[in-house]
Amino acid sequence: MRVPFGWLQEFINPGISVEKTAHLLTMSGLEVEALETDGEDVVLVINVTPNRADCLSILGIARELSVLTGAPLKLPAPPAGEAGPAGITVEIRNTELCRRYAGRVIRNARTGPGPEWMAKRLEACGLRPINNIVDVTNYVLLELGHPLHAFDLNTLKGGRIVVDTADKVYRKIKTLDGVERKLPAGALVIADAEGPVALAGIMGGASTEVEESTRDIFLEAAWFEPRNIRKTARALGLSTESSYRFERGADIGIIPLALERASLLIEDLAGGPGTVIRDGGVDVYPVKYAPPTIEVRTSRVNRILGAEIEEDEMLRILSRLGFAVNSSDGLIRTSPPSFRLDVEGEADVIEEVARIYGYDRIPAALPSSTLSADGAGSREDFIRLVGGAIRKSGYSEAVNYSFMNPRALENLSLSPNDLRRNAVVLLNPLKTEESLLRTTIVPSLIENLKHNRERGLKNIRLAETARVFIREREGELPREPLKLAGIAVQQKTHSFWRDAAEDFYLAKGAVEALLDELRIKDRHFTPSGEPFLHPGKSADLVAGGRKCGYVGVLSPAAAEKFEIREKEEITVFELDLDVLFDLLPPPTVYRPVPKFPYIERDIAIVVADGIKADDVIRYIKNYPSEFIEEAAVFDLYKGEKVPAGKKSMAFNIRYRAGDRTLTEDEIEVIHSGLVKDLLVHTGGSLRA
Amino acid sequence: MGGVNIRKSFLQELGPVRTISGLELLRVRYLGKKGILTAELKKLGGLPPEERRSAGALLNESKVFIETELAARRQELKELELREKFASQAIDVTLPGRYTRPGRTHPVIRVMREITGIFVAMGFSVEEGPEVELDYYNFEALNIPKEHPAREMQDTFYVSPDIVLRTHTSPVQVRVMQRKKPPVKFIAPGKVYRCDADISHTPMFHQIEGFMVADDITFSHLKAVLESFLHRIFSPDVPVRFRPSYFPFTEPSAEVDIGCIFCKGTGCRTCKGTGWIEILGSGMVHPHVLEMVGYDSRIYSGFAFGIGMERVAMLKYSIDDIRLFFENDLRFLGQF
Structure with a gap:
């Protein structure tokens, strides 16, 4: 609401500066967002909250200011006299939606341009001057807050006004803006003997519009039920100064005053010899205002x-x-x-x-509240733990919109029955590229990677923790699993104090570091079937016997579909945090540290390429000897020194007994047995 | 050779010795079984008793002298040797250390965790609610029926006529109250959505909902809790003011402003010259909201508030464009 200070002063002399006025209003709930200079005057730009329809006028603001300052309110003069019969009958067919309908017949007015001073005030408040009659109705709307409508009396048919909801008879109307509109169900209309002449409380009809030639006017002031007006306005996508006020609740009591004020202004601005402003009046008021107690x-x-x-x-x-x-x-x-x-x-x-x-006079005192044992909750702690672990592996935390481009699903080559195809679709997206809710975080991270690449960044690691949305049944809320996804790319550097490893292992390392942080030990990785990953450089994480994520190199085909130009390998991972949360182990049960030393043996075997390190380690660990404590791979070699199609893998095996120091001889027996069996199991040979 | 001469010749010979082994040879030459000094000591027996005494004392002094000198030089040489060894092993200590450069925390997440921490320390628990929400929870149960003008305050993304992307974290109030008996005291951080995008609005942002209902909670408590919070997140001397506002689910409602942290209240662009910055919305939970979930509003009362994380982060880190939060540019993220 824009309030010129000069206009406001016609209703109250607050006796304080405009700045002080703004402060008082702000501190009582009418936030003055800005003071704008407008020629000689200052306009208060007031944010009127939806509950305060009474403050959508100069009078309303003045009334509020009067309460705050004690300065008296100067109200416009009440109606000077009764108008005679209007010669127009008014029939309200729905008294719930229209509780009062009043009007005034004005004859022999001279329609034409309105005066400069009025045009300036209308413009200062954001309205466009049209002609003196329409301007007066708008002026009174701004001043007193009550919307009025002026009909060209001679275009109203049959001397009657009917207020009713749209039905078979009242189906459409051409409004003032020249648009032919189909009336939505339940819309309240004003009709004459032949059909709708106005959309009640929203906009007048074109057929009864006041034009330059208009001489006789029927001025309407009514009260319409807020929800109905809002519903119709929304259905038509139409919001006017009038509907804005009616849908917030107009003042049913001010109707006579508004009609009188407008009539007097018309007499002033469009009057001349023969002008009659009290030719006739009607005021049908079937549902009287009954305030609650x-x-x-x-x-x-x-x-x-x-x-x-x-x-x-x-x-x-x-x-x-x-x-x-x-x-x-x-x-x-x-x-x-x-x-x-x-x-x-x-x-x-x-x-x-x-x-x-x-509010400033109400003291502030902390509640002497009951203590709560809930704290942050374990899930909140878990999410922090995950964030910390992933940052330690070099991933910065990203935050993306939850939206997804439908093309992303194609780019990922997801199969038709992949759950990630069951995306939630927005009815009113801002753009097509944001019309789905994410079912996977990876496409967002790919866009982030491209953004950073285009700006010259070479080493990029980003991770995001967010919910994704999987549509289940129509009309029900989707599932919202919590995911952690990461993306990484790094420039290959061969610096002497750094070493290079396959990018896959860096990404997998980040996942393993996270699992270590969470103390989830029951886990392994198996080759992944994700359609957008490099089939030879990708793995699914299996923890607690369930697949709960994947890690791998983005396949060249997917990279191309996402229009990634760079040749470096891009690694991605995505983990199901809800599952990992469920897998969090109970607190550690302490076991005594070993009292006796271990004995180590290293072994290097040459095996076929297809043999996985994990299989070998599992074989060793499951070997029937109580003394095998640990087995780990420490080297992998492929090249000239081993035959094509084969590789050499080196393992370190640690033997220990819980109750004594093992002897070399004891170990020799077990170890040589293990080596023999392992070679048979893997079809390999010892590396010379 | 007399004691004095021995010392002289020893010092001459010690001068150029630069190795531990050379030092050992010198020791043997003077103090060994066949050493010069040893030979002189042996001669003492042949001297008359009155001479023997003084000559013996002199020789013993020389012996101590030689031993001390040898030990001192040995120490020197050992240190020298160590220095040379260290020098040969030296590396360029200005080369970067070997570590994985840790990733950074997103400023919005950072602020969210900080705020969560402050309220958890005040005894609030942390709750969650769905981001895709029923119209009922997002609006109706919060005293915003269909065709209510307040719906215009929040542009809503729709999934179906009855399902929306939550426009605020307030639906969590209702879900928690349906589950728990009073007293309740929690915060609910999370993402919210508005169908709106321009320089100062993004279609998704983060809020923290705060909520406390018991049989004795007052507006005065709301003021104190929020003042304490704002003093902790910004600074202990930041002015805080409460002014009446409107939210359908609180009554009385209050908008909370802090003194502009950029101009200290004198007026600048950020505060549009007012000296104050709007920071959060709050109020006493509307009785209708309590009654909708079966809380007796004659007994229970409470407050609710909602804080926009992006806004806090922008003020705290002097960020002037909200869109930066969602570009995930590492040159931006790396600063936090």
Whole structure:
């Protein structure tokens, strides 16, 4: 709401500067967002919250200011006299949706351009001047907050006005903006003897528009039910100054005043010899305003606020706000004025008292609260642990929108029955590329990688923890599993104090470091079938017997589909954090550290390429000897010194007994047996 | 040879010795069984008793002298040897250390964790709720029926007429109250969505919902809890003010401002010249919201608040463009 200070001063002389006025309004709930200079005047730009329809006018702001400063409010003159019969009949067929319909017939007006001063004020408030009659209705709308509509009387057919909802008879209307509109079901219309002439409370019809030639006018002021107006306005995608006010709740009590004010202005601005502004009036008011009586205990006010406001002060505040009040024994009975439809119950009254009393006067005191043993909760701790572990492996935490481009699913070559195809679709996305909710985080990270690459960054590691969304049944909420995904690319450097490893192992290392951090030991990796990964450089993580993620090099085909130009291998991983959370082990049960030393043996074997290190280690660990404590691979070699199609792998095996120091002789027997059996099992040979 | 001469010749010979082995040879030459000094000591027996005494004393002095000198030189040479060994082993200590450069925490996540920590320390628990939410929880149960003008305050993404992307973290209030009996006291951090994108709005951002309901909670408590929080997250001397506002699910409602941390209240571009910056929305839980979940609003009362993480992060780190948070540019992320 834009309020020129000069206009405001026609209703109140606050006796304070515009800055002080802005501060007072802001601190009572009418936030002044800016003070704009407009020629000689200053415009207060006020953010009026949806509950305060009463403040969508100069009068409303002045009224509020009067409460805050005590300065008297200067109201426009009440109607000077009764108008005679209008010669127009009004029939309200739905008195719930239209509780009052009043009008005034004005004859022999001279339609033409409005005066400069009025045009300037309309423009300062964001409205476009049209002609003196329409300008007057807009001016009164801004000034008093009540929307009016002017019909060209001579275009209204049959001398009657019917207020009714759209039905078989009333199906469409051509509105003032020249658009032919189909009336939505339940829309309230104003009709004459032949059909709809206005969309009630939203916009007039083109056929009855006031034009330069208009002489006789029917001026309408009515009260329409907020929800109905909003529903129709939304259905039509139409929001006007009028609908904006009706859907927030107009003041049914101000209707006579608004008609009088507009009539007098028309007389002033469009009048001349023969102009009659009281040719006839109608006021059909079937549902009288009946304010609720709200009971509020003064002790309750202070109990909710944590304040000690005297009953007298509460009563004073409410009366100044225009509420009817009476009280006895600490119980206040109060009724809001007709312009305060937002006040319905005790809580609303408490807020009124508090905001005029001043929030800053209510003391601040920490609650002497009950202690809570809940703390952050283990899931919150878990997510922090995951973030810390992944950062240690060099991954920075990324945050992306939860949206996904439908093309991403194609780029990933997901099979038709892949769950990740069951994406949630938005009805009103901002753009097609953001029309799905993510079922995987990886496409977002690929875009991040490209963004960084384009800006010259060579070494990139990004990880994101976020929920993805898997659609299950129609009409039900989707599943929202929590995922951790990462992407990495690095420039190959052959620096003497660094060593190079396959990028795959760096990514896998990050995953393993995370699993170590989480103490999840029951895990292994098997070749992955993810369609967007390099089939020879990818693995699924199996933990607790379930697949809960993958790690691998993005396949060249996928990289191409995502339009990645660089040749470096890009590694990605994505883990199901909900599953990992469930796999978190109970607290460690301490075992005594070994008292006796171990004996180590190294062994290098030449085996076929297809033999996996993991298989060998598992074979060793499962070998029937109680003394085998640990086995680990420490070298892998392929090249000239081993035959083609084969590789050499070196393992370190650690033997230990729990109750004594093993002898070399004892170990020799077991170890040579193990080597012999291992060679048979793997079909390999000892490396010379 | 007399004691004095022995010392002189020993010192002459010691001068050029630069190795431990050379030193050992010199020791044998003077102090060994057939050494010069040993020979002189043997001669003492042939001297008359009155001479023997003084000559003997002199020789013994020389012996101590030689031993001391030898030990001192040995120490010197040992140190020298060690220095040379260290010099030959020296590496360029200015080369970077070997480590995996740790990744950085996203500023929004950082702020979210910090705020969560502050409230957990105040005894709040942490709750979660779905991001794709029923219209019922996002609006209706929060006193925002269909066709309510307040729906315009939040542009909503729809999945179906009854399912939305949550526009705020407030639906978690309702879900928690449905599950727990009062008193409840929790925060709910998470993502929220608005169908809106321009210089100052992104379609997704992060909020923390705060909620506390018991049989004695007042607006005064709300003020103190939020003041303590804002003093901890910004600075202990930042001014805080509460002004009336409107949220359908709180009554009374309050918008909370802090004194502009850039201009210290004198007025600048960030605070649009007002000296104040809007930081969060709050209020006393509306009785309708309590009644909807079966809490007796005559007994229980409480407060709720919602804080935008991006806004806090922008103020805390002087970030002037909200879109930076979602580009994931490592030159940006690397700074936190």
